[in-house]
Amino acid sequence: MFEALGLMVFYENMLALNNVSLACGDNQIVGVFGANSAGKSTLMYTLSGIMEDIAKKEEMAGGERITLRGSINFHGREIMHDKPSRRAKAGIILCPERRRIFPESSVIENLKIGGYLAKPSQAAETLEYVFKIFPPLTKIKHRLGGFLSGGEQQMLAIGRALMAQPKLLLLDEPLLGLSPAIQYWLAKSIKEIADERGVAIIVAEQYARPIMPIIDYGYILENGSAVVEGDKDELMNNPDVKSAYFGA
Numbered sequence: 487m488f489e490a491l492g493l494m495v496f497y498e499n500m501l502a503l504n505n506v507s508l509a510c511g512d513n514q515i516v517g518v519f520g521a522n523s524a525g526k527s528t529l530m531y532t533l534s535g536i537m538e539d540i541a542k543k544e545e546m547a548g549g550e551r552i553t554l555r556g557s558i559n560f561h562g563r564e565i566m567h568d569k570p571s572r573r574a575k576a577g578i579i580l581c582p583e584r585r586r587i588f589p590e591s592s593v594i595e596n597l598k599i600g601g602y603l604a605k606p607s608q609a610a611e612t613l614e615y616v617f618k619i620f621p622p623l624t625k626i627k628h629r630l631g632g633f634l635s636g637g638e639q640q641m642l643a644i645g646r647a648l649m650a651q652p653k654l655l656l657l658d659e660p661l662l663g664l665s666p667a668i669q670y671w672l673a674k675s676i677k678e679i680a681d682e683r684g685v686a687i688i689v690a691e692q693y694a695r696p697i698m699p700i701i702d703y704g705y706i707l708e709n710g711s712a713v714v715e716g717d718k719d720e721l722m723n724n725p726d727v728k729s730a731y732f733g734a
């Protein structure tokens with residue numbers, strides 16, 4: 487069980503996350519939906535620990551003052567001040583926005599890099615799984631990451647995150663820039679990953695339509711605040727959510 491309470495993030499005096507609380511049970515898929523600049527990446531960085539890291543680096547360099555407040559509990563332990571590496575070892579793995587794969591490494595190398603925390607037997611088993619869940623990667627194993635299409639890069643980014651043996655996978659805008667057909671296919675794959683691997687997933691996304699059917703629970707983020715929350719039926723029947731996300 488993962489639970490964040492009262493998260494606040496200030497960039498200098500600009501409030502980017504305003505008292506956001508969210509929970510994700512083991513094996514659940516939780517959606518966080520919001521427009522550009524709603525605070526999705528700030529939230530994902532805060533959950534994965536990268537925000538704390540950025541704040542420390544900015545402080546040391548005399549740069550931007552970033553302030554964080556709140557608490558995050560993962561399986562009974564307070565982790566708000568744990569480094570990203572410690573959170574990763576505990577199983578919290580971020581798959582960042584815009585993929586951030588290594589463009590000069592091949593598909594297989596990218597995946598193997600992702601598995602550096604795993605035992606060799608786990609890495610071998612997960613590698614096989616990644617090619618099973620994302621068959622298009624099989625044919626391009628030796629192609630450099632920089633030469634992949636957007637959809638292939640996203641499969642690789644998720645595959646690389648899986649190699650790190652996540653218990654909680656944080657997906658930041660996985661559908662960005664992909665065609666609607668690939669968006670739906672990827673959403674289906676995300677659901678299969680949750681079901682087949684027993685991984686909890688928090689997915690932040692602008693494109694709610696393909697993701698909404700696969701979530702157990704969701705939050706709508708606006709200007710840094712979680713303004714609506716509920717299970718998928720509650721969200722899909724909420725008139726404000728309908729008009730903002732489903733054009734109804």
Ligand SMILES: Nc1ncnc2c1ncn2[C@@H]1O[C@H](COP(=O)(O)OP(=O)(O)OP(=O)(O)O)[C@@H](O)[C@H]1O
Nearest residue numbers: 497500502520521522523524525526527528529550
């Ligand atoms: N380092 C920073 N310094 C100052 N303001 C920032 C910084 N990073 C983000 N912001 C601002 O914080 C707000 C939330 O940004 P964030 O990137 O979290 O939104 P987002 O929902 O992920 O949007 P996008 O879909 O564009 O990635 C925005 O107004 C953004 O301009």
